[in-house]
Amino acid sequence: MPVMTMVQAINSALDSKLADDERVLCYGEDLGVEGGVFRVTENLQSKYGRRRVFDTPLAESSVVGTAVGMAIAGLRPVVEIQFDGFVHPAFNQIVSHVSRFRYRTRGRMPMPIVIRFPSGGGVRALELHSDSPEALFGHIPGLKVVMPSTPYDAKGLLISAIEDDDPVIFMEPKRIYRAIKQEVPEGLYRIPIGKARLLSEGGNITVVAYGAIVRIVQQAMIELKKESIAVELIDARSLYPLDTATIVASVKRTGHLLVVHEAPESYGAAAEIIARVTQEAFYYLEAPPARLAGHDTPPPLPKSEDLYFFGPERVAYEVKRVLAARP
Amino acid sequence: MPVMTMVQAINSALDSKLADDERVLCYGEDLGVEGGVFRVTENLQSKYGRRRVFDTPLAESSVVGTAVGMAIAGLRPVVEIQFDGFVHPAFNQIVSHVSRFRYRTRGRMPMPIVIRFPSGGGVRALELHSDSPEALFGHIPGLKVVMPSTPYDAKGLLISAIEDDDPVIFMEPKRIYRAIKQEVPEGLYRIPIGKARLLSEGGNITVVAYGAIVRIVQQAMIELKKESIAVELIDARSLYPLDTATIVASVKRTGHLLVVHEAPESYGAAAEIIARVTQEAFYYLEAPPARLAGHDTPPPLPKSEDLYFFGPERVAYEVKRVLAARP
């Protein structure tokens, strides 16, 4: 089986679906000739032609708005926004149309659209290249929101997303675009959207993370193990739908919960996870469920990045704080 | 003291600040000649002239984007978006600039901007005229987010918002624009942003609400009282900053929490409130903190509105459910 980075795995998913389904188109800024600023779409245009894989004018509202029209006309557009911070010009089309057309038309005009973009910080990038807007999309009814943490998941989830009859916001943790190599099958396979992955069972605490943060928690776990602290690590994978059942089952076993993400804390995804867990596993909780998240500021520029984006040490520290909590 | 509806109280706040401060401008679509589609800005143009109170082209990104420039040039724009659902074309300007300019420039270019709009459902309106996007704004670092529930608060909070050196999203619960009349002082007075209001002290449960929902909870309380259930009702008033201290203090007294809002449940404001309360009052909680919120669908059109937007009965029912919870 070939070994791939996440960039290659995503490319492979797009390649497989372009080959598989004539209705699939890929487009966005600099995605065709150039193969994307991260080379995620490399070689796809030369393979599938300019009609199916193409560069667009510099206009994100167009990229998403035309996808709505294409979906209505029976196509399955997979569009790319160049960076997290540039999804906002398309926000109106997403909120007003992508997410609502099926509901609006009583199922007559579904929106099989995937909106892909590299997300998150930690890569010493310019302003608005380090944002993590997943909670915004999670709150918009009608969208599915997905973020993989491994090449294997990335490909399987993206194929599911493209085959999904509903719109999927597919967020790619750019920090680990090339950080992890993994065996990834060629051809088509699916990972269901809405299922979390339990990475390690048996422990004193449940830690829920997703995207690039999963790896940081795994690094923290090595240190924690030395102190005999075992973690049940859950990769949420999908923020909406959220696999509450898997998380709740784990918390019922461990009695402790820490949710970790790099997006700003207030009104972030951790709040939602904690609200669900306290609703469904309240009597199993031995300590206040906690969160470790980005600060309520914009991600600072590279010079201060390391103060904003935490590493394994901070995760380990917060795990221990949860475990040490006493009334 | 004059008796005012919320529409009149907001008009009075704008009037007072226009009179008080030459740097204040009010603009938006149909806000000048017409006085706004809800007549919130009635007579302001004739009083302060077309330079200070004016109609704009039909372009929300412009309305907000020019406010950024005006703020940099030393003005204090108070802009109106015609309806909740039309704030999204301006989302990029809000996320990328309004919320970030102070941080970006190390305080040199603050954004004393107020973005006002009527929000929420229950008025039998067209699509995209019934949305409640407060949690989206709560998650964007750099914004303050406010929603009054009475005419008195509306005026005092709006004056604070206009005088605030940071940007404030000022959401007006259109459902109660004219539903409540109250004595409201003429002239200037302030209600601090970030302070919740405890409406009733002493009870078996804390209910947190804001905007139009406060009134519905109050109606439910009348019924609940008959069953000897007393509620500590808190009007959050400000979603960001959120007055965690007041809420936590109440939950410590009551041991029970229900958060109520009409926005969709998942990734909504109730999750944030619950996450904070479980963090800070965990050992005082006697039952799982609960939420009553809108469904994870768009608000349906008027014909189904009553199935989506709950009334006092449902609130009472959920209060009793929280109180009846057993392990």
Place this chain on the structure above:
Amino acid sequence: MSRAQVSEGTLIDYRHEDRAGIDVASLFEAFDPLRGAKLSILDESGAIVDKQWMPDLGPEAILEAYRAMVLARVADTKAVSLQRQGRLYTLPPNLGQEAAAVGSAMALEKTDWMVPAYRELGAWLWKGVPLKVVYLWYAGSEYGNVFPPDTRILPICVPISTQLLHAAGIGHAIAYRGGSDVVISYFGDGGTSEGDFHEALNWSAVFNCPVIFFCNNNQYAISCPRRDQTRSETIAQKAIAYGIPGIQIDGNDLFAVYRATREAAHHARSGRGPVLIEAETYRMGAHTTSDDPGRYREKAEEEAWKGRDPLLRVRRYLEAAGLWNESLESAALEDAGRKADQGSREAEALPPNDADEIFRHAFAELTPELQAQKNALKTFLKWKESS
């Protein structure tokens, strides 16, 4: 145009009647908006003032168009009056814009796509939307967005000008597949100010999408007059920014609307890309039933436009041609009234929605979140009933 398939088959099929002879470029060159030109064929008295551009429409076609305008007006008037009685919710009256709606719709083929804004009732009806469905939308039902199969029309679009990108996308999909359909998308003078207007025209031009951007310049965006919306002399000249043809026409002139749309469709269909049409008309009624135009415009202005009524001049034309008279007019009004009554009765007969319905279609399959929310609602409703 193959109207035969949509209506009752009383019409000639004039699909090809004026196709061959069209010299598209010459229309758009002859009416260069920068030189102040404006296409106008039928004047207020019912006379043909520009024979060169008069479309080759047979009597039946013109009669059918007139009846369609009458139906649009009667159905619209009915809607406004039902709204006043509290039987419909807020809705946008169409009064005065019937020629622009019907004339543009009749210039297209059944297989072409229509992307509405919200004030083109006559076009939707021509396209095959049942009156019942229109009234359902006005009645606050999502079933107002459900059309008969193969009716290539999108629902009313509330957020201004966002629909233009959908039109571009449909046009793009047509071009991708090598089809020969075209798309017509409607919007208002106010709609030209939104960024999406700009993006949709630019995209369509770049990718040569077969889209007709049809602007109903009715002089107002709610209270904002056209002159305060943009400083360009015409809206048509905005086409120059995209390197595409733009034309200003009398939007209250059925023949000018038909002719311009037909040539734009031919232009688009033959792979030459999008066209911008500015149809000058007037919103004779309120913006919506919640609006009071008295707050922002003069009665005198409204009066002046009454003389330019788009129905009146076709009627005069038909009468002069001996094709119409008082009794035909009464019959047409009566017929339209019957249809409107029936449509509104059918709409009112729709039962109220239940809890299942408001969760349906959020996704192809309910998410666990929605399933839980639905259960909670139904449990509550059951409890409520039983208590």
Place this chain on the structure above:
Amino acid sequence: MSRAQVSEGTLIDYRHEDRAGIDVASLFEAFDPLRGAKLSILDESGAIVDKQWMPDLGPEAILEAYRAMVLARVADTKAVSLQRQGRLYTLPPNLGQEAAAVGSAMALEKTDWMVPAYRELGAWLWKGVPLKVVYLWYAGSEYGNVFPPDTRILPICVPISTQLLHAAGIGHAIAYRGGSDVVISYFGDGGTSEGDFHEALNWSAVFNCPVIFFCNNNQYAISCPRRDQTRSETIAQKAIAYGIPGIQIDGNDLFAVYRATREAAHHARSGRGPVLIEAETYRMGAHTTSDDPGRYREKAEEEAWKGRDPLLRVRRYLEAAGLWNESLESAALEDAGRKADQGSREAEALPPNDADEIFRHAFAELTPELQAQKNALKTFLKWKESS
């Protein structure tokens, strides 16, 4: 222009030298983009090819402009090389666009506002931004957005074309106060496709805001060539959509840039509203230091543009006029090198930020949320140090 206040006082004050004689309308009429006209004054050989429009700039002014272009080039080259050494982060090279930057900036007054995109280094320096501050931005510090007091410039703007609305807003504020300042805002050919471009020009036209929309058409938006960005022949003609003047100029021609900007400023300053300038230039380097143009354009094209280097032709002009020679060139390069070294040293001397700094300026006063987050971070950092 009162450059005296910004620079070291070696310059003549040419504030009024060509003001009186300007007939603004005639420039914009003479160079109608629809007739394919393009303002070009200084050709590649250094010859003046259009004497009529040659601005009345004295030798000192031209020498200063040339030195400013040299400084921009040297400072930019330095930045790129520091980036390659890992001492700066991703940055957008300016190579080839120096005339557009310096020529436009020097046409304005000190009290005018400048609203950058991110590729106008020469303009920022002229405006008074210290090199240190520029390097700080490239070094990933927010202090790269902090300018000396009274320097009327906004920070680099990352989201494309959003800054144009800020320019419109500043222009609106100036008009509101009855001031006579103008605003210049920069953007690229790619930037013309965003909705905000359209909205900013429309708003400025409607409210007569004194804004110069200066498009650096450098033929590419990352990999997307100009012809795929929009179908209009020129970007200048997009002005017609807003009823304002638009002009296409040779953006590598210092004199054309200066002249057009100066007349646009006069137009705006005298209350006639915004102007759109399309400066045709070429991005001789990569889009950013992370970009590889070899993936999307031909070497031959790059070679062709080398002959049109904006510095070269001014140098030839000055040499022909006996105002420049090899040794002055060396001295200028050396001086620029010294300044760049010093700026980069100063930037590198900035100490790293601490925990307090990253919370500062989120709001005027820290919210309780931020206070708690800051406390948590500091507690952790203390714990980390101690363990």
